[in-house]
Amino acid sequence: MIQGSIHYYLEETDDVGVLAWRLLQQAQWLLEQDEEAVSTMLIIHPNVLSDFLDYNDFLGMAEDLITENELEGEIQLASFHPDYRFAGTKPNDVENYTNRSPYPMLHLIREAVLQDALEHYPDPELIPLRNIEKMKELGEEGIKKLLRNDTN
Numbered sequence: 351m352i353q354g355s356i357h358y359y360l361e362e363t364d365d366v367g368v369l370a371w372r373l374l375q376q377a378q379w380l381l382e383q384d385e386e387a388v389s390t391m392l393i394i395h396p397n398v399l400s401d402f403l404d405y406n407d408f409l410g411m412a413e414d415l416i417t418e419n420e421l422e423g424e425i426q427l428a429s430f431h432p433d434y435r436f437a438g439t440k441p442n443d444v445e446n447y448t449n450r451s452p453y454p455m456l457h458l459i460r461e462a463v464l465q466d467a468l469e470h471y472p473d474p475e476l477i478p479l480r481n482i483e484k485m486k487e488l489g490e491e492g493i494k495k496l497l498r499n500d501t502n
Contacts, residue, residue, distance in 0.1 A: 357391040396453040402433040428457035445482040
């Protein structure tokens with residue numbers, strides 16, 4: 351990924367339908383941009399899907415929209431939420447912090463850029479496990495310290 355090639359889009363709607371439409375619109379916009387200029391984008395949506403279970407339900411619909419609009423293989427969706435929780439974990443398990451963010455967000459990634467990056471990364475299938483191990487190493491207090499930007 352090229353440094354500085356992330357586009358941030360703030361969606362202020364409180365309507366799930368509008369967010370779904372915006373997701374498709376922004377995915378198409380991303381694909382129309384020069385890959386060197388914009389390779390990935392975050393749709394930040396602080397006013398809709400603040401409940402994690404609702405957000406998680408929306409993710410299934412979002413994946414279906416990507417498939418139905420023939421964006422599969424072009425766009426990959428990653429997800430971040432303040433209360434992110436992996437299946438089978440407790441709310442405060444540190445591995446959940448790998449996908450936590452200040453606001454609900456949808457991360458749209460160009461598949462081609464992702465594949466290119468992964469070709470140059472050792473054992474990409476182990477990335478999630480390494481991230482979880484790093485969170486466990488830091489512990490909840492260490493993560494909160496980082497989030498506060500507390501270097502002392």
